[in-house]
Amino acid sequence: DQQVKQNSPSLSVQEGRISILNCDYTNSMFDYFLWYKKYPAEGPTFLISISSIKDKNEDGRFTVFLNKSAKHLSLHIVPSQPGDSAVYFCAAGVSGGTSYGKLTFGQGTILTVHP
Amino acid sequence: DTEVTQTPKHLVMGMTNKKSLKCEQHMGHRAMYWYKQKAKKPPELMFVYSYEKLSINESVPSRFSPECPNSSLLNLHLHALQPEDSALYLCASSRSGTFNTEAFFGQGTRLTVV
Numbered sequence: 326d327q328q329v330k331q332n333s334p335s336l337s338v339q340e341g342r343i344s345i346l347n348c349d350y351t352n353s354m355f356d357y358f359l360w361y362k363k364y365p366a367e368g369p370t371f372l373i374s375i376s377s378i379k380d381k382n383e384d385g386r387f388t389v390f391l392n393k394s395a396k397h398l399s400l401h402i403v404p405s406q407p408g409d410s411a412v413y414f415c416a417a418g419v420s421g422g423t424s425y426g427k428l429t430f431g432q433g434t435i436l437t438v439h440p
Numbered sequence: 441d442t443e444v445t446q447t448p449k450h451l452v453m454g455m456t457n458k459k460s461l462k463c464e465q466h467m468g469h470r471a472m473y474w475y476k477q478k479a480k481k482p483p484e485l486m487f488v489y490s491y492e493k494l495s496i497n498e499s500v501p502s503r504f505s506p507e508c509p510n511s512s513l514l515n516l517h518l519h520a521l522q523p524e525d526s527a528l529y530l531c532a533s534s535r536s537g538t539f540n541t542e543a544f545f546g547q548g549t550r551l552t553v554v
Contacts, residue, residue, distance in 0.1 A: 371542045
């Protein structure tokens with residue numbers, strides 16, 4: 326049972342435009358969510374996070390939106406740059422209890438930003 | 441220093457070998473993790489150490505044996521692995537006791553079992 330899903334395996338965007346990456350989850354216990362970016366042959370790099378008490382978090386060109394009722398979050402990158410081309414993973418976790426510290430990752434979305 | 445350092449970067453081992461993967465961080469993080477990532481798949485959690493104690497073992501086979509000698513170091517001892525254990529092994533660390541527990545990942549060790 327895949328608890329975190331990224332249904333788009335890939336996304337292609339023109340430089341300067343907005344990139345929107347989507348993520349759905351099924352486990353209502355998840356109360357914090359993170360986005361990671363991964364280049365080939367490197368470990369994931371943390372981008373931005375959001376806790377379930379918020380519906381939006383912004384950091385520079387990156388904004389994450391959380392819709393708890395729909396169990397959906399999205400990452401917006403504006404404006405997109407060719408250097409943003411990478412695999413983007415959505416991850417979710419439970420902040421307390423015995424699952425504390427465990428992150429469940431989505432399958433990833435390959436973002437390609439064309440010059 | 442915001443780095444998680446993993447050694448070696450690449451490892452090729454036979455099914456009868458014993459080897460160890462090493463991970464080090466100096467960010468004062470008290471939670472450390474081992475993840476396994478197969479090609480075109482998401483990272484999957486193997487182990488979590490919190491304050492040097494094993495807190496989560498995701499039903500990992502005993503041929504993988506984690507060790508946390510101190511708060512900065514995390515090892516993964518490998519013995520009698522199978523070819524299907526070939527993968528990228530990622531170490532991560534995060535602060536404990538805080539709500540935003542973003543984990544910082546190392547570059548990974550690319551393991552090939554022959």
